[in-house]
Amino acid sequence: MVASDAERPVAGADVIIGIDSGTSVIKAVAFELNGRQIASASVPNRYASGADGSATQSLSQTWRDCAAALRGLGDKVENLATRTAALAVTAQGDGTWLVGRQDKPVAxxxxxxxxxxxxxxxxxxxxxxGRARFEATGTGLNTCQQGSQMAHMDRRAPELLDHAEVVLHCKDWLYLNLTGVRATDPSEASFTFGNFRTRRYDDTVIEALGLSGRRKLLPEIIDGTMVTHPLAAEAAAETGLKAGTPVSLGYVDMVMTALGAGVCGGEGDVACSIVGSTGVHMRAVPTGAVHLNKEGSGYVITLPVPDLVTQVQTNMATTLNIDWVLGLASDVLKEFGHEAGHGDLVARIDRWLDDSRPGQIVYHPYISEAGERGPFVNANARAGFVGLSVNHRYPSLVRAVLEGLGLAMRDCYAAMGDLPSELRLSGGAARSQGLRGILSAAVHAPVRVSSREEAGAAGCAMMAAVAIGAYPDMDACIADWVTPLLGPAEAPDPALIGVYDGLFPAFGAARRALGPAWDMLAPQRRNTAGASAKMPQGA
Structure with a gap:
């Protein structure tokens, strides 16, 4: 169902707003109907981390920050309220956002x-x-997911679910505040509780999670390319926009960013990787061509295109590894009274690459405190170097970290089938020519970089553009919004391909062998942390 006549934008409306509520920042971005970005406004996101592994965020504050970002956009775009034809929202995926009576947060x-x-x-x-659940969802179980978290709450803190009337994701919570409608989209619904083939909830999956008794908490599923709801009067007052403006519920941010960056369109087996704090590696395939690996890892996430899904493997940390290795240099310099900003250190990466030999050290980029989830799931996995000698210096460590990112990317794509024929990159780190060369050689594919500044916001705005009839379908929208922004193909270096073909088996063998060591280290870390906490000051 396309937006009703009452929800259609007034004549002369020429802007679509995309909202992307990420882990670190909430952005509101204005696009012309043809996809040209006009302006953006952002508000830093805030969340709290605990020693028990918790990572939590205030629902009320998230909505206030979203409204502030929209008001900030209004300050930059003249007559934004009357010019806005539609707005759409996407956000960080997974997680559990509990809502109770009168649409108030439970926790x-x-x-x-x-x-x-x-x-x-x-x-x-x-x-x-377990396997039946994976066969339906195409998605490996991990601590990130709403299903896992709800199952954990049901056993350890059932009162949370008892007080909830609906369980949402971040973008769903913002959509509720924008429209008053409790809903989720086909992408998060199917990879968490459903079947990617039907894009609906699945009884076997819900039973496998032990949540059959909590099914009433799952919201309605709507597709934002076909259904919109009007902006509520209260939300209009808070955001400065016009009540009744059509609002589209986007898909999860991973596929919205991939859509905006170019995961669809072009010849051959195109893949798209988001090289950000985390690494997200995706390829668009017909529903019937999905490759489900025997390890039961990864995601299958539907696209807002009929019979097309993304196969996804995600690394918990990507550029966080670069931040860590550069932080070592920064800390040492600071000890000697010298300050080096992050930008100064990033600018030296290509020089350090020139001062080191490729393929000498294996580095596993599992630097996240949450371990790893792609292409294997182990919350205890940790980063490390294999093969260090006295001849290695700091440039060798920097190179090994970057090569580790390339080999981890290859590990992910290999778990989805054949390596891609073209790799499209999005994310700030894609600006590094040295890193692009490493990634290209690691996966045997030419690289193209999208110049789209805000791919996630663009992806959900594209859904709104189709929903209000600005484009007849997503393919036509991609032709205007995505394809013209893709840079030229950068072919991989054949010599580096040979080096990484030789290094990759060592990367995989070490990764598999280290599993028991990671598992033994985990309780040791916890015990040591506990002992440190009890140690008297000055001991």
């Missing part, structure tokens, strides 16, 4: 970063319906 949201459900994941993964 702070559990974010995708929250690791408290790890024991529940182990229990459920070993259950009799």
């Amino acid at each position: 702070d949201a559990w974010l995708w970063l929250d690791a408290r459900a790890a024991p529940t994941v182990e229990r459920l993964a070993a259950g009799p319906l």
Whole structure:
């Protein structure tokens, strides 16, 4: 169902707003109907982390920050309220946002970063319906997901679910505040509780999670390319926009960013990687061509295109590894009274690459406190170097970290089938020519970089553009919004391909062998942390 006549934009409206509520920042971005970005406004996001693995965020504050970002956009775009034809919203995926009576928050949201459900994941993964759940969702179970977190709450803190009337994701919570409608989209619904083939909830999946008794908490599923709801009067007053403006519920941010960056369109087996704090590696395939790996890892996430889904593997940390290795240099310089900003250190990366030999050290980029989830799931996995010698210096470590990112990317794409024929990159780190060369050689594919500044906001705005009839379908929208912004193909260096072909088996062998060591280290870390906390000051 397309927006009704009452919801259609008034004549002369020429702007679509995309909202992207990420883990670190909430953005509101204005686009012309043809996809040209006009302006953006942002508000820093805030969440709290705990020693118990918790990562939580205030629902009320998130909505206030979203409204502030929209008001900020209004300050930059003259007559924004009357010019806005539609707005759309996407946000960080996974996590659990509990809403109770009168649409009030039950508690702070559990974010995708929250690791408290790890024991529940182990229990459920070993259950009799574990493989059936994976076959339906195409998605490996991990601590990030709403299903895992709800199952953990149901056992450890059932009062949270008892007080809830609906369980939402971040973008769903913002959509509720914008429109008054409790809903979710086909992408998060199907990879968490459903079947990617039908894009609906699945009884076997819900049973496998032990949540059959909580099914009433799951919201209606709507597709934002076909259904919109009008901006509520209260939300209009808070955001400065016009009541009745059509609002589209976007898909999860991973596929919105991939859509905006170019995961669809072009010849051959095109793939798209988001090289940000986390690494997201995706390829668009017909529903019937999905490759489900034997490890039961990764995601299958529907696209807002009929019979097309993304296969996804995600690394918990990507540029966080670069931040860590550069932070070592910064800390040492600071000890000697010298300050080096992050930008200064980033600018030296290509020089350090020139001062080091490729393929000498294996680095596993599992630097996140939450471990790893792609292409394997282990909350205890940690980063490390294999193969260090006295001849290695700091430039060798920098190179090894970047090569580790490339090999981890290859590990992810190999778990989805053949390596891609073209790799499209999005994210700030894609601006590094040295890193692009490493990634290209690691996956045997030419690289193209999208110049789209805000791919996630663009992806959901594209859904709104189709919903209000600005384009007849998503393919036509992609032709205007995406394809013209893709840079030229950068071919991989054949010599580096050979180096990384030789290094990759060592990367995989070490990764598999280190599993028991990671698992033994985990309780040791916890015990040591506890002892440190009890140690008297000055001891």
